[in-house]
Amino acid sequence: MVRIVLPDGKVLERPEGVAVIDVLRDIGPRLARDAVAARVNDELVDLSTRLSQPEVRLSAVMLDSPDGLFVARHSCAHVMAEASCSLWPQTKLVYGPPVEDGFYYDIDLDHSLTPEDFPAIEARMAEIVKEDRPFTRYEMPRGAAMAKLLAEGNEYKVDNAERATGDVLSFYVTGTRDSGCFEDLCRGPHVPSTGRVGAFKVVQVAGAYHHGDASKKMLQRVYGTAWPTRKDLDAHLKRLEEARKRDHRRLGQELGLFTIDPLVGSGLVLWKPRGAVMRHALECLMREELLRRGYQPVYTPHIGRLDLYRTSGHFPYYRDAQFPPLYETDRARILNELWIATYERADGQSLGARELQLLDELRSADRGLYDQLMGAGASAGAGERLAQGPDGREHNLRLIRQLLQHSDGFLLRPMNCPHHIRIFAADARSYRDLPVRLAEFGTVYRYEQSGEISGMTRVRGFTQDDAHIFCTSEQLQQEIADCVDLTKHVLKLLALDDFRVRVGLRDDSDKYVGSRENWAKAEAAVRDAVRHSGMPYTEERGEAAFYGPKIDFVVKDCIGREWQLGTVQCDYNLPERFDLRYTGADNREHRPVMVHRAPFGSLERFCGILIEHFAGAFPVWLSPVQAVVCTVSERSAEYGRGVFELCRQAGLRVELDDSPERIGAKIRAATLAKVPYILVIGEQEAAGRQVNVRTREGAQLGSCSVPEFLVACAQEISSRAVSTARGPVESPKPA
RNA sequence: GCUGCUGUAGCUCAGUGGUAGAGCACGUCCUUGGUAAGGACGGGGCCGUGGGUUCAAUCCCCACCAGCAGCUCCA
Structure with missing residues (x-):
């Protein structure tokens, strides 16, 4: 017998192997009729599932519940997949999960789908729904299932099966087993029949890499949305339309706030007078706060020498996300490229082809410099020769940097911290001076991928409400807490209360600088601060900055995309790379710790989000025209x-x-x-x-x-x- | 960066293998009007850029640029 505990606490006893649907039928025919799935203990299952454990908790899942929608959307994805296979028999199915508000199915199909194909797909889906065929689950031992999939020749499903866990693989047929109806390898669960997937619509198609891997083949991802009723579907479509009306790109145009001009450049925002007014109001707000909190304003230029960014590590770490360097001279260009080629050479390897080619170039461009580098000139000592051997990499990097002292390149700055660090380093600092908090609305330039640029939220030139705090490790905790407090304060002031907090930690990849000990200290400090703040947060590995962990405030735009706004970052590494010091009470030199923080993040992005948040109807203090x-x-x-x-x-x-x-x-x-x-x-x-x-x-x-x-x-x-x-x-x- | 779609007046968009249209906006005039659109007339276009096909290209083909959606990336 199976003891079945219902949500209201009632207990039923049924013979082992009883189907969930039969239990529901005994509870009430309407319940059995309306349920689309069930929860057994904590697991979502088909209504046809048979109960075998001695005691289970059972609840029916209705279509209009979150669980019910999740299941129905997944089933709807199957119906869409069947429609696609029926219209284009060469369709290879890949993966079709439910997502927020709907579902998608990744397919590999030589015909590239367009919105013009949607009506045909929807019509075929409607037929499948009308036929109201049952979703029938059957299971096979892994070995037999793999053989079946291999025979069918869909390498994606074979791959899915290989990734699935367990000894048994399950399939769902939309129809009875062996009826020849559409079937798909799937974990389930599903609604009882195709008539139960709700009101749906195919909404868009776009490319997606297999397994999210840019080196893999690009598939077509067909998106659909599904809701309990036609009315719910219409309401959803209406909501989308309303959301599009508050899109900052549209409102920015309509209200004359900003423009982006291809002649100026992609991703470069031109603030029109009305947009400039609201930005200025935000800057004033921030200046007031900063003065109250002991920050000191500074001004620094928008470019800096490449060597600055070699020291910080920005160059060449993020070289493909930077505007190309500006070179004073051709010899600086060649030396820099030689430095990069040397840098990118794996340790222990001899000079690469690129290095040799650049050396050739250098010889014809500047014989003197070439001789100096190669040690052939009379002035060059033997120690200055460009080392050919496997161990020459570090030596050569030093040597080239030395020669670049005469004429280097410049970089449009990707971050403000190196400039602020040099201001800190410009004076002898005592522990009595700390914390030093240097603040600037600093404009930075990042060469974002062309496909990423979007309105004001993802741009190539933007201004951060940036500041860098230099403090002792004893002060660190309080400084981070104060930054978190400031960020919360400005978000609250603007009634931006729909945000989430993400703690970005390092992972094991090689994109981080500094020692494990530094990272451990920094991560502990960040975690501690956010814990003390009492905010809910998630920890995410691989989301740290290259120099340290961070606390990000993430908001959604009107069409559901997430954007990082405010950020607080803890950094033991750049002080080390720049050899920063202060004199302690013990009259000895100590290393300060840095906090990087920007409560708004970027003013471009922040204003873009604000435009959407207020739907262009700004509070009076921010209104371009009051x-x-x-x-x-x-x-x-x-x-x-x-x-x-x-x-x-x-x-x-x-x-x-x-x-x-x-x-x-x-x-x-x-x-x-x-x-x-x-x-x-x-x-x-x-x-x-x-x-x-x-x-x-x-x-x-x-x-x-x-x-x-x-x-x-x-x-x-x-x-x-x-x-x-x-x-x-x-x-x-x-x- | 990748896949797909799009690019026509300041904006939103029609349109055609024979060098273009609407609404809004703008300008002038008339109207002196009381809480979400008064009327008339008018100016405005290298039909994204560069190649090609064609007697002829805004339209068809290719490349590039830009925008949009998604993927990938994001210090």
């Missing part, structure tokens, strides 16, 4: 111009619309421009020396005097009152 004076007719225009001037003198960002349009059109224009306050000025207002206040939400707040309005605005602005597009909008309350 009020528009709209005159009703020429008769009130002069008074209107006076009101405009008064507002402007009071420091309000105000515009005047005294055009010959009708008042309705002016209000419409101001509303669409999402200006928070519209001041309607007619003869009545002129007679009473008042303004009539209307909000972009359409509320008419009545009339008040100009000073009253200005005081209310000033209060709203100085308090940095925030209302999101979702929530209610606070307004001044004119009399």
Whole structure:
């Protein structure tokens, strides 16, 4: 017998081998009819599953529950796969899991699918759904199953089977077993029949690498969405459409905030006046906070010598993500390329072909330098010869760097830290000076892959609200905690409360610098700080910076893509690479620790996210235009111009619309421009020396005097009152 | 970077193997109008760039550039 414990605590006893569906039927016919799957103990299973353990917990899974949708979407992926195989018999199926809001199926197909194919796929799916064939599971011993898959000749399924665990592999037939119906290697579970997958739609197709490996073949990934009912599907499609309306690329265009011009360059943001206003407001906010928290502003240039980045490790670590170096001279270019070729040569190998070629180039470009390098000239000592042997790598790297002292290349800076480090190093530092906190809105340049560039969120030139803290290891804990606090503070101020915290740690790859001990200390410090902050967080291996672990604040944009905003990073390694020191209380030299941190992250990305967060309807303190004076007719225009001037003198960002349009059109224009306050000025207002206040939400707040309005605005602005597009909008309350 | 799609007026988009259209925006004029669109007229286009096919290319083919979606990457 099997003891079956139901969610309400009731216990049923049934013979061993009883099917879940039969148990549900005994509980209630409607339950049995509506369930799409079941949870047995903690496992999701088919309704046809037979119970064999002596005691189990059992609950029915309904289509409209998260579990039910997960199962139905997976089943829907099978239906889509069957449709594809039916339309294009050469389709090779790869992998088709449920995902948030839907599912996808990766396929290998010579015909490249376009949205024009979707109606045919959907039509075929609808037929399969209408046939309402059962999902029938059958199992085979691993050996037999592998033989079957090999015979079928789909190398992807063979690969999937090899990766699957267990002695038994399962298949699902949409129909009865051996009926010749579509079947697929699959772990399951599935809904009882194809009629139960809900309302679906094929939404897009795009490329995807097999196993996410860029060196592997590119497959076609067909995305679908599925919901319990047609109504739910429509609501989802509607939500997507609404989300697209708040896309910062669209709103940035519509509201005139920024533009990106191919003539200037891909991924380079041009801030138009209105966008610049909101960025400036954010910068002011941050400056106030930094001064309050003991930071010191600095300014540094946007480029630096290559040798700076050799010291830091940025060059050549991230060379393919950097704009190519600027070279003063051809000999600097050749020497640099020689340095890179030498650097990339594995230890213990002799000079490579590239090195020899560059040496040839150097000989014809600059014989003197060549002789110096090769030791043939009279001035060169034997020790300066370019070492040919297997152990010459380190020697040659040093030698080339030495020769580059005369004329080097420059790099558009990919990060600000090396410049700030050199400011720290410029003075003798005592422990009494620490922590030193150097802050700068520092613009950096990274050569992002062309396919990655997107609006303001992924660009090639951006400004970080950056700062570097140099402190003792005793101070480290508090400094990290303060940075986390600052980041939380600004996110809260902007009502950006939908973020997650990610602690990025190193993995075993070779992209990290520094010793294990340094990393262990840094990771402990970061983990400790975030734990003390009380925020939920996830630890992710392989997400660290190359010099240290970090705490990232990650938000989603309006179409669900995740972006890193604020970051706090702990670094024992760059102080070592730059040989930073301070004098301790013991009058001995000590190594400081660094914290890299940027609460906004990049102003470009942050503003992009803010645009979407507020759907362009910024709080008054951030609004590019805070009020528009709209005159009703020429008769009130002069008074209107006076009101405009008064507002402007009071420091309000105000515009005047005294055009010959009708008042309705002016209000419409101001509303669409999402200006928070519209001041309607007619003869009545002129007679009473008042303004009539209307909000972009359409509320008419009545009339008040100009000073009253200005005081209310000033209060709203100085308090940095925030209302999101979702929530209610606070307004001044004119009399 | 990879796969696919797209590129026509400032913006959103029609369109055709015989050198182009709409709406919005913009300009001028008329209208003096009270809380989301008053009317008339007008200016504006190397049809992304470079090659090719063709008597003829915005349209067909190729390459490049740029944008979009996804994948991969992201200090």
